[in-house]
Amino acid sequence: MASRVVRPFPAPLARQDEVPATALQSADSLGLIRRMRRNRKAEWSRRLVRENVLTTNDLIWPIFLVDSSQARTPVVWMPGVDRLNIEEAVRQSVEAAKLGIPAIAPFPNVEKSLRDATASEALNTRNLMCRAVRAIKQEVPELGIICDAALDPYTSHGHDGVMAGETVLNDASVRILTEQALALADAGADVIAPSDMMDGRVGAIRAGLDAAGFDQVQIMSYAAKYASAYYGPFRDAIGTNATLIGDKRTYQMDPANSDEAIAEVALDLEEGADMVMIKPGLPYLDVIARVKDHFRVPTFAYQVSGEYAMIQAAALNGWLDGDKAMLESLIAFKRAGADGVLTYFAPRVAEKLKAIG
Ligand SMILES: NCC(=O)CCC(=O)O
Numbered sequence: 001m002a003s004r005v006v007r008p009f010p011a012p013l014a015r016q017d018e019v020p021a022t023a024l025q026s027a028d029s030l031g032l033i034r035r036m037r038r039n040r041k042a043e044w045s046r047r048l049v050r051e052n053v054l055t056t057n058d059l060i061w062p063i064f065l066v067d068s069s070q071a072r073t074p075v076v077w078m079p080g081v082d083r084l085n086i087e088e089a090v091r092q093s094v095e096a097a098k099l100g101i102p103a104i105a106p107f108p109n110v111e112k113s114l115r116d117a118t119a120s121e122a123l124n125t126r127n128l129m130c131r132a133v134r135a136i137k138q139e140v141p142e143l144g145i146i147c148d149a150a151l152d153p154y155t156s157h158g159h160d161g162v163m164a165g166e167t168v169l170n171d172a173s174v175r176i177l178t179e180q181a182l183a184l185a186d187a188g189a190d191v192i193a194p195s196d197m198m199d200g201r202v203g204a205i206r207a208g209l210d211a212a213g214f215d216q217v218q219i220m221s222y223a224a225k226y227a228s229a230y231y232g233p234f235r236d237a238i239g240t241n242a243t244l245i246g247d248k249r250t251y252q253m254d255p256a257n258s259d260e261a262i263a264e265v266a267l268d269l270e271e272g273a274d275m276v277m278i279k280p281g282l283p284y285l286d287v288i289a290r291v292k293d294h295f296r297v298p299t300f301a302y303q304v305s306g307e308y309a310m311i312q313a314a315a316l317n318g319w320l321d322g323d324k325a326m327l328e329s330l331i332a333f334k335r336a337g338a339d340g341v342l343t344y345f346a347p348r349v350a351e352k353l354k355a356i357g
């Protein structure tokens with residue numbers, strides 16, 4: 001057996017007030033062949049060996065809409081985020097396109113009086129979403145618009161589907177979601193993003209879109225959407241926090257599972273999803289990595305409202321460097337394998353990336 005060379009533990013340095021650097025180096029050298037720190041010694045070198053890069057092309061910007069005479073109304077639980085009226089949403093879309101953000105994802109805060117048990121307002125082709133999508137498409141046709149298919153902004157009970165007693169009905173909800181998707185496609189949505197987690201909705205929406213001549217409208221499915229506490233501030237933004245009865249654990253996924261995410265993604269791809277999404281983001285990086293490794297399809301992460309709020313709250317208290325934490329959280333998605341991220345930070349990041357050049 002080859003004997004291992006055991007290096008004597010370096011003798012402790014004599015206590016001195018100042019030891020010259022060279023003396024420290026020679027006294028302590030471990031004679032290492034590989035030193036991982038060499039590549040980190042200067043910014044040019046760190047840039048050269050960097051494995052992942054965040055670009056503006058990776059960003060999807062979720063925005064909140066409201067019917068209001070005021071251009072902006074603040075979302076209290078998401079400092080720095082406002083609900084926009086249609087005119088302001090158009091202006092912000094123009095800005096987003098100028099910054100090079102590829103796409104936005106609008107979400108409506110629907111007037112309470114328009115919400116009912118069957119989400120009938122979701123099918124109104126003149127509803128807030130449809131009017132906003134038309135207006136934005138007319139002004140900035142080159143900006144992608146990704147529209148949620150989900151009933152929660154429109155239901156009086158705050159669930160993503162219609163209910164019988166305490167049960168959220170699957171197939172009946174899918175029929176309504178398909179109609180909703182058609183209304184959005186007709187308004188000009190480029191991508192339908194079913195976020196409801198009903199079974200079979202991707203296939204039904206694909207068939208509905210194709211039959212109506214919208215065969216070029218893409219589907220980005222919220223394939224693995226978890227029943228998460230991190231959606232809290234979003235429910236403030238769209239005004240469902242007060243109305244939601246119970247929770248969504250009978251249709252959204254159990255945070256304890258990840259094999260199940262693979263099964264969900266497989267089904268959505270079979271049913272015709274062009275892109276898949278995992279949501280929330282940072283607490284589910286392992287799921288993003290597994291899905292990307294397994295399927296090699298366009299995979300997106302949603303950095304949800306609670307993730308945004310945590311960073312912002314800490315930054316506003318002076319407990320975190322907000323910009324650094326924002327960028328670090330976003331590069332994590334790239335490292336995990338995501339092709340892009342829905343993030344409320346999108347315009348701020350795009351501005352920063354533009355300034356860096
Ligand atoms: N369907 C979209 C969402 O539920 C967003 C959740 C969030 O940002 O917390």
Ligand SMILES: [Mg+2]
Nearest residue numbers: 197198199264
């Ligand atoms: Mg599913």
